[in-house]
Amino acid sequence: MDLSCFKAYDLRGRVPEQLNPELAERIGRAYVDVTGARRVIVGYDIRLSSPAIAEALTAGLVAAGADVYDIGLGGTEQVYFATSHYGMDGGIMVTASHNPKDHNGMKLVASESRPISSDTGLNDIRDRVAGDFEDAAEPGKVQSLAVMADYVAHLLGYIDTGSLAPMKIVVNAGNGGAGLVIDALEASLPFEFIKVHHQPDGAFPNGVPNPILEDNRAATAEAVIAHGAAMGIAWDGDYDRCFFFDENGRFIEGYYIVGLLADQFLRKTGGGKVIHDPRLTWNTLDLVASAGGEAIESKTGHAFIKQRMRDEDAVYGGEMSAHHYFRDFAYCDSGMIPWLLVAERLCQSGQTLSSLIDARIEAYPASGEINRTIDNPPAVIAAIEQQYGADALSVSHVDGLSVEFDRWRFNLRMSNTEPVVRLNVEARADRGLMQAKTDELLAAMERLNGEIGQA
Template sequence: MMDLSCFKAYDLRGQVPEQLNPDLAERIGRAYVDVTGAKKVIVGYDIRLSSPDIATALSDGLRAAGANVYDIGLCGTEQVYFATSHYEMDGGIMVTASHNPKNHNGMKMVGPESRPISSDNGLNDIRDRVLEPFTDASEQGSYETLDAMDAYVEHLLGYIDTASLKPLTIVANAGNGGAGLVIDQLEKHLPFRFVKVHHEADGNFPNGVPNPILPENRSATAEAVVAQQAAMGIAWDGDYDRCFFFDENGRFIEGYYIVGLLADQFLRKTGGGAVIHDPRLTWNTLDLVQAAGGTPVESKTGHAFIKQRMRDEDAVYGGEMSAHHYFRDFAYCDSGMIPWLLVAERLCQSGQTLSSLIDARIEAYPASGEINRTIADPKAVISAIEANYREQGGRVSKVDGVSIEFDDWRFNLRMSNTEPVVRLNVEARGDKALMEAKTEELLAEMERLNR
């Protein structure tokens, strides 16, 4: 039997070559065409050493099944999203394992208009089709390279008023992923001085796997911000669909507060509209969206859910505290480039520092950040905590996991989809001590129930 353990809920990820290799990639290409009926498919790949061979085999499979392949080469996930929608293709596949270890690889798949292909709308069918015999199409598909960079950069610049920009020093840490290639192109159009850290694309990951959410990976960016007296720092993961911010003091900013800042900045441009947010931490986002004339809409966490809800609501922007930011004019997809351009624009227009924009929000809505605990029976623990706090008068919502709200504090508890882990987020209204006390209280309760 073929090992298909690389198929996950939203994408493919696994070790190379044990779980993903060129032979399997070729079959995946064939299965993708058989299941979706796609005739024109974008293919791109990240900086991992195994990516070019896997992308070539994938393209061979797509062509053998009769699809024409448009290869945009080394890129980020969002460029596959962009090219698929911009050039009106039938689908797109990005070869990437994002921030996984360097001996891993994977794929992210989309259909027409860059709609995500997940386990509930085709990914499981592709997995099952891989196991069946294949016959070549009567006419093999064509192959051509497509340079999408100029159109992509032009699109990115359309989100900001370049005339309002002023000289800023910005630290850009690509983590030896692909983001540096885009910064080099954007740099020509912007008045910013970029201090480039771990800039060269290198699948050997000489400075570790690019994953700025890990505290140990933040010091290079933070130190460069302070040393260069930069206005802010930005760091990306390997396929740069997520970006992370550091203020002018080198402080890492929780993604939750960036959601509110971006919602506010975007609504200033649009004069209103729906903004999608996840249920983990909400009060700061609700406050800013409503103040800017927008309509906040809560969605289950996860890119497939957020993107669908954005389409349903025709939302202008969507944000998750995990540093995924989605934009209506970007085919409702997530981008790691649009957010920092909007934040830089805000700094230029307001004359404020990033810390001054963020500090007031942290003070108004102090939050714990996401805390993970390994729990033997997550469902039982969450149910017991829900019953306990419901009895105390908490208002319960179950959009994603369980959210329980009191007048002056709230929390969300949710299970991981992939491991026996429970994720906790707590926030309060202007009372950091209360937030910290309630966080400790909930963690102690989780520990007691887990015995």
């Protein structure tokens, strides 16, 4: 049995070779055997293969004795919301997020929407899938559960709707599921939504929704300019990530959104802890301190961030990859709460998004994440540490290699899935220094890759 769809955090694979209804049914059975769950939320995304996989998954859960609460077509965060809000034992979302359209997958959570990843039960489920199963003495039941009204009410609870003013906002669902939520929110907000690629369509007629790819940004940017909008927002397929464009159509690096959201959230809560990843940090540290909060660094990845947030009772957590986590959202990531908070900030401050962001880019210019294919990533990273570490103010290994100097810093980390290293560089109010050090590090990596490869 091909179980290659089981990854570190979730399931992803090509349909039907790596994931199909037969395997999905066995995953449902194994999920119940391993977790003991008796009440399980099931949802699915807009992919053409999702309904059949969700139906088979549900059959497996029911055969194993679990009651299934079917929330239907939606986004990953609606499974998170429903699992925690209704006090369920677990939840499973059928989605492959931004993977190619012939792929599908699953994201699994336990009670309170705690992530199930390789070290918290996912490997146990994988190992159980290939075994024999017996039907439960009493099969579970299936019932539909309408969550949109409660979910929308929860989203609106993060903002002061009385402080909002009319504003044009471009929204690009990428033919994923986000458009359904925008339509449900629309009546409660004074905004005029310019809707781009709005209708859910698993054939992805405008390409797979993944705004992190530069080729996928033009439609949003052009619509912002054409309509004179205050900002643009684009989502991936299951809309647990959102991406921002300012009023000039400029794509905003996720790093600066983390700082903006931390600041906005701490203003509301009057302080608290904020979790951030180690790749780029100075802007976040500055804004969190100014807002009376405490910034805490965590290893990159949703399972690590969510656990650290629970440990610290943090109000907000952010990754530069456009994942944003909220304590009152079961410590889970949402692609809807962030843009509501940014829209609220624009209305309350009277500032443009570009003016809010430009000041931060000037204070802490950053390279953005740069990927390079390396034959021997551990050896190259070790050599970089040897070259730069001796004169550094600090060297950290929380996630990859972080090296800090007085005026600049960098993080270099390996990909979990490919022979690639990811570089991020930032400086203090000196774009020239940031660029020079970025070029210097890239040249050193290329040289070391050649030397180590020939050794």
